[in-house]
Amino acid sequence: MTDAIWSDPAKLKQLIELFDSGVTVQSIADTLDVSRNAVCGKIARLGLKREKKSPEAKPTPALTPAAPPQPAPIVVAAGASPTFTPRPISASPVGKPVSIIRVRKNQCRAPLDERGGDGLTMFCGAPKLAGSSYCEMHHGIFHTHRQH
Structure with a gap:
């Protein structure tokens, strides 16, 4: 057609x-x-082409440079600085170090400095705290809480 x-x-x-x-x-x-x-x-x-209309140039108002914003003064109340204290930590984890391949979902996933025989990083392997990836000892090391 x-x-x-x-x-x-x-x-x-x-x-x-x-x-x-x-x-x-x-x-x-x-x-x-x-x-x-x-x-x-x-x-x-x-090969038809439409004539492109050039956008009309709008007059730009003369701008005066604005003064740089002044930072708000920092006010610190006397004696109100927070202190960070680690939680009491148990002496040592109760687990046996495990490789990443062998670590289970209920075991601590804190990496240790030692390597396994296959060269892989070893993990703590102790029973972990509920809601955390770490045992009590490593949770205390990795997480500190602010006291007011």
């Missing part, structure tokens, strides 16, 4: 006139009773 429409010189002239007048491609397609893609393809094959 599109071959027949573009072979008609009157329809081709109508396409060019509508395109040059700024009508949208969809409106042209509706007017000529063809698909939007058929119109886009014919416009591309004809």
Whole structure:
């Protein structure tokens, strides 16, 4: 169907006139009773281009440099500095070091300085605290709590 429409010189002239007048491609397609893609393809094959309107230059008001914002003074109340104290820690974990491959979901995942025979990092392996990835000892080492 599109071959027949573009072979008609009157329809081709109508396409060019509508395109040059700024009508949208969809409106042209509706007017000529063809698909939007058929119109886009014919416009591309004809090499038609719309004239781009240059955006009107808006006058920019002269700006005066603003003064840099002054930082708010830092006020520290006397004797109110928080202190960090570690929790009491048990002497040593009760677990046996395990490799990453052997560590279970209920075992402490604190990495140790030692390596296994296969060269992999060893983990604590002691029973972990509920809601933590670590045993009581390692949780106390890794987490400190602020006291007011």
